[in-house]
Amino acid sequence: QSALTQPPSVSGSPGQSVTISCTGTSSDVGSYNRVSWYQQPPGTAPKLIIFEVTNRPSGVPDRFSGSKSGNTASLTISGLQAEDEADYYCSSYTTSSTLIFGGGTKVTVL
């Protein structure tokens, strides 16, 4: 299985919105709503910020939102803040009952 495709980097100024895409296939992203997003600041463990495409765990700011269309899922960060600077990864459940990650996207706050 090949990794889900994410842009290597995105950037934005404080207060702006940025969107990260996560492209898979009909065997993973396109088959289920079991898409999650993780935030990983440098030197720390990943943290779940979106599950089941659109849902936020308790405590995650509502500036983080998710969506999906066909084989592509997206994470949008609205009202970008300095503390949002981190690596972001998507993941999906697959038709083979496995899991797969995206290659990761570095978000830079200008």
Add this chain to the structure above:
Amino acid sequence: QVQLRESGPGLVKSSETLSLTCTVSGGSFSTYYWSWIRQPPGKGLEWIGYIYSSGSTAYNPSLKSRVTVSVDTSTNQFSLKLNSVTAADTAVYYCARIHPYHYGMDVWGQGTTVTVSS
């Protein structure tokens, strides 16, 4: 509050077997999936495999021939064995809890660094 902690040798010799254990504390063990994930230096996350409390497993196809994940429900621990390691297996290894419906990994350990030496 559920906590996960990885333990095991930080240095493994090339061609030998990497063995790690994840200890789960503070929550239910039997209703979740439990997973291993790794991250080579400067690179992205790679899913290794998961196990349910019943013992059913799933593995990354690229690692399947070398990986075994096992569980001990009496001690709330699950383990990873990766055999025939090479320098490419040098990474931070994380254990994580997987929600049984949406498959999001909602609790993570802090990670442990494993270096494969020649």
